[in-house]
Amino acid sequence: xxxxxxxxxxxxxxxxxxxxxxxxxxxxxxxxxxxxxxxxxxxxxxxxxxxxxxxxxxxxxxxxxxxxxxxxxxxxxxxxxxxxxxxxxxxxxxxxxxxxxxxxxxxxxxxxxxxxxxxxxxxxxxxxxxxxxxxxxxxxxxxxxxxxxxxxxxxxxxxxxxxxxxxxxxxxxxxxxxxxxxxxxxxxxxxxxxxxxxxxxxxxxxxxxxxxxxxxxxxxxxxxxxxxxxxxxxxxxxxxxxxxxxxxxxxxxxxxxxxxxxxxxxxxxxxxxxxxxxxxxxxxxxxxxxxxxxxxxxxxxxxxxxx
Amino acid sequence: xxxxxxxxxxxxxxxxxxxxxxxxxxxxxxxxxxxxxxxxxxxxxxxxxxxxxxxxxxxxxxxxxxxxxxxxxxxxxxxxxxxxxxxxxxxxxxxxxxxxxxxxxxxxxxxxxxxxxxxxxxxxxxxxxxxxxxxxxxxxxxxxxxxxxxxxxxxxxxxxxxxxxxxxxxxxxxxxxxxxxxxxxxxxxxxxxxxxxxxxxxxxxxxxxxxxxxxxxxxxxxxxxxxxxxxxxxxxxxxxxxxxxxxxxxxxxxxxxxxxxxxxxxxxxxxxxxx
Numbered sequence: 001x002x003x004x005x006x007x008x009x010x011x012x013x014x015x016x017x018x019x020x021x022x023x024x025x026x027x028x029x030x031x032x033x034x035x036x037x038x039x040x041x042x043x044x045x046x047x048x049x050x051x052x053x054x055x056x057x058x059x060x061x062x063x064x065x066x067x068x069x070x071x072x073x074x075x076x077x078x079x080x081x082x083x084x085x086x087x088x089x090x091x092x093x094x095x096x097x098x099x100x101x102x103x104x105x106x107x108x109x110x111x112x113x114x115x116x117x118x119x120x121x122x123x124x125x126x127x128x129x130x131x132x133x134x135x136x137x138x139x140x141x142x143x144x145x146x147x148x149x150x151x152x153x154x155x156x157x158x159x160x161x162x163x164x165x166x167x168x169x170x171x172x173x174x175x176x177x178x179x180x181x182x183x184x185x186x187x188x189x190x191x192x193x194x195x196x197x198x199x200x201x202x203x204x205x206x207x208x209x210x211x212x213x214x215x216x217x218x219x220x221x222x223x224x225x226x227x228x229x230x231x232x233x234x235x236x237x238x239x240x241x242x243x244x245x246x247x248x249x250x251x252x253x254x255x256x257x258x259x260x261x262x263x264x265x266x267x268x269x270x271x272x273x274x275x276x277x278x279x280x281x282x283x284x285x286x287x288x289x290x291x292x293x294x295x296x297x298x299x300x301x302x303x304x305x306x307x
Numbered sequence: 308x309x310x311x312x313x314x315x316x317x318x319x320x321x322x323x324x325x326x327x328x329x330x331x332x333x334x335x336x337x338x339x340x341x342x343x344x345x346x347x348x349x350x351x352x353x354x355x356x357x358x359x360x361x362x363x364x365x366x367x368x369x370x371x372x373x374x375x376x377x378x379x380x381x382x383x384x385x386x387x388x389x390x391x392x393x394x395x396x397x398x399x400x401x402x403x404x405x406x407x408x409x410x411x412x413x414x415x416x417x418x419x420x421x422x423x424x425x426x427x428x429x430x431x432x433x434x435x436x437x438x439x440x441x442x443x444x445x446x447x448x449x450x451x452x453x454x455x456x457x458x459x460x461x462x463x464x465x466x467x468x469x470x471x472x473x474x475x476x477x478x479x480x481x482x483x484x485x486x487x488x489x490x491x492x493x494x495x496x497x498x499x500x501x502x503x504x505x506x507x508x509x510x511x512x513x514x515x516x517x518x519x520x521x522x523x524x525x526x527x528x529x530x531x532x533x534x535x536x537x538x539x540x541x542x543x544x545x546x547x548x549x550x551x552x553x554x555x556x557x558x559x560x561x562x563x564x565x566x567x568x569x570x571x572x573x574x575x576x577x578x579x580x581x582x
Contacts, residue, residue, distance in 0.1 A: 045417070045581070045582075048417075048421050048424075049420075049421075049424045050417055050420055050421065050581065050582040051581040051582070052581060065424055066424040066425060068424070069326045069327065070324045070325055070326050070327060071327065071421065071422060071423075071424050072324045072422055073324035073325075075421075077421050079414075079417055079418075079421075080414050080417070082413070082414060083413065083414035083415050083417060083418050084413065084415060084418075085339075085343055085409065085410075085413050085415055086413065087342075087343040087344045087345065088339070088342045088343050089342065092338055092339075092342035093342075093415075095338050096335045096336075096338040096339045096342070097335070097418065097422050098335075099331055099332075099334045099335035099338055100327050100331050100332050100335045100422045100423050101324045101325050101326065101327050101331060101422070102324070102325040102326075102328075102331055103324050103325075140418065143324075144324035145324065146324075
């Protein structure tokens with residue numbers, strides 16, 4: 001359980017995190033979503049007591065992180081996959097971490113195997129790819145068998161197999177009753193991994209909701225319908241308060257009615273349907289709509305083209 | 308859920324993570340120190356300089372022995388055989404710098420502070436391992452340098468036995484001084500957080516005060532010179548106490564105080580600043 005109250009971080013004139021209040025609950029994967037520079041990493045560092053908040057407070061499992069006697073049992077964290085001395089082996093990196101709180105050596109071997117680094121753990125970590133670094137960081141996060149797991153952009157640099165592995169790992173950890181807090185700037189990734197979303201932009205809370213609700217609210221579904229008489233169908237649908245626009249191939253884009261309703265209306269009027277499809281707006285598009293005003297770094301848009 | 312590996316490895320009964328204690332952090336810091344190549348290199352260079360430079364300088368003095376009685380009287384065979392200490396202090400100090408500034412450079416300091424959120428045990432743990440490691444390696448090295456040097460100097464009957472007054476203290480003091488320089492490097496690394504900055508700071512503390520004092524009027528510089536860090540610290544390595552310097556152990560205590568001030572400032576900054 002992570003609880004933030006009015007969490008604020010100011011660097012000079014710049015508010016990196018602005019009055020964030022949220023709760024991350026155990027038992028589900030909570031995605032921490034926001035564009036680059038939104039304040040996700042700063043927030044996670046404050047949760048771990050690495051950066052001191054300018055205002056507000058945050059507790060992990062009921063108390064400030066610094067006050068835990070055995071912090072690795074409470075929280076396992078991956079902040080940056082490159083946070084390992086290049087001359088040190090993955091094994092000794094983990095061993096040094098384990099020794100701070102008396103974790104036995106066999107546990108180091110267990111997590112090394114669990115993340116699939118068994119064959120390379122004794123070699124210098126300087127030769128690791130970003131994906132291997134992520135796996136090492138995840139091994140470090142799991143070392144203390146923690147009740148809360150915090151991962152900052154864990155899928156960066158992972159291949160498809162690695163991404164699938166991370167998804168099942170995170171869901172498995174949550175199913176065991178742990179608190180799982182994982183950040184990403186990729187909406188589509190979070191939609192597949194997280195059951196709950198905390199969305200921020202420019203340090204401010206934008207949404208704190210279930211993933212399904214967020215998707216439904218942010219990306220209202222539309223219906224694509226192609227028929228033998230598009231004009232007649234369009235006026236019929238408009239009379240039922242639907243919004244209808246024409247597509248190039250004679251199909252209609254309808255919002256405000258379900259596929260069932262469109263089908264029944266057409267059938268009652270004797271219009272033959274050639275195609276009837278439920279369409280979901282792209283998640284990335286919905287996310288971008290939501291965070292448009294809150295994006296800090298953006299290339300100037302080139303005129304005319306679609307988003 | 309289908310996955311080829313269990314999501315979390317099952318563990319046998321018994322606690323996994325226990326309390327963080329200073330003793331555990333010292334073990335952890337020892338693992339960190341011994342598991343990076345730069346440690347072995349720095350210490351190898353330090354030991355090589357202590358023994359090698361001492362032997363070379365002894366050979367040099369044997370080929371050109373002091374001629375007149377005054378030069379013979381002022382000849383210090385212990386200092387000749389321990390000449391390498393003045394160079395080895397750089398290797399040891401830089402090792403101290405790397406031990407903590409290296410963690411800032413690689414970002415591992417955040418991993419360390421997430422594991423030990425009270426932070427100061429990490430600094431004290433590093434201090435214990437760098438201080439003891441330096442001392443344990445440098446004491447045999449200074450002893451070897453002394454014995455090798457004396458056996459070379461004995462060709463011209465310039466040698467001195469370890470049992471003479473002050474000689475054993477100078478050999479032990481040289482190793483203690485090197486240990487303290489390692490701690491100084493550690494403190495500067497933790498205070499300045501960057502390898503380049505802390506190495507520059509180390510050179511500054513070791514060499515700059517003497518140079519600056521030389522620019523002052525002689526009456527002033529003579530008065531403050533004994534209290535500068537290095538002149539105070541090396542007093543313990545001199546067999547014949549220099550009348551212009553502090554007494555051996557008072558000088559070393561003052562050097563220890565300077566190191567303690569740097570470490571205290573580093574500790575204060577470590578607690579207050581974001582990692």
